[in-house]
Amino acid sequence: MIARRAPKRRRTLKGQPVLALTVRPPWSHWIRAGVKLVENRSWAPAHRWRGRLVIHAGKRVDQDAFWYGAIRGHHVDDDDLNIGEYIAVCDLVDVHEPGEACTEACSIWGVPGAAFHWVLSDVKPIVTVEGRGRQRLYIPPPDVIDLALAA
Numbered sequence: 001m002i003a004r005r006a007p008k009r010r011r012t013l014k015g016q017p018v019l020a021l022t023v024r025p026p027w028s029h030w031i032r033a034g035v036k037l038v039e040n041r042s043w044a045p046a047h048r049w050r051g052r053l054v055i056h057a058g059k060r061v062d063q064d065a066f067w068y069g070a071i072r073g074h075h076v077d078d079d080d081l082n083i084g085e086y087i088a089v090c091d092l093v094d095v096h097e098p099g100e101a102c103t104e105a106c107s108i109w110g111v112p113g114a115a116f117h118w119v120l121s122d123v124k125p126i127v128t129v130e131g132r133g134r135q136r137l138y139i140p141p142p143d144v145i146d147l148a149l150a151a
């Protein structure tokens with residue numbers, strides 16, 4: 001007789017109040033600093049998810065990005081970057097395709113050719129917590145969720 005395996009429980013992201021997104025430095029730095037309120041993504045959150053979004057600074061630095069911020073008045077040095085850490089929390093308030101829904105923030109940080117602009121608000125730095133980044137949206141560790149909810 002073959003024992004019936006219990007179906008694997010997938011942790012669903014639907015209804016989660018806090019999720020995390022890994023962003024490559026230095027883009028992550030400008031989000032934490034509260035100056036970059038639009039994130040460009042090729043995809044939109046499943047289930048039209050909105051909520052508290054924890055920003056995780058990835059390990060791979062986007063070297064081409066430094067000039068982008070610098071010419072917009074947001075110079076940052078390599079040494080000042082958080083790498084491989086949860087660094088901020090914000091609200092994901094809107095996700096739209098570039099076009100009529102764009103705001104002033106999009107004109108600075110939104111890539112016209114991006115599939116989606118993720119609009120962030122109420123950004124707050126948090127006590128940084130080391131952690132591994134992941135693809136797409138994910139559930140951060142419990143201590144990071146606590147920090148996000150308390151911020």
Ligand SMILES: [Zn+2]
Pocket residue numbers: 096097098099101102103106110117
């Ligand atoms: Zn936009």
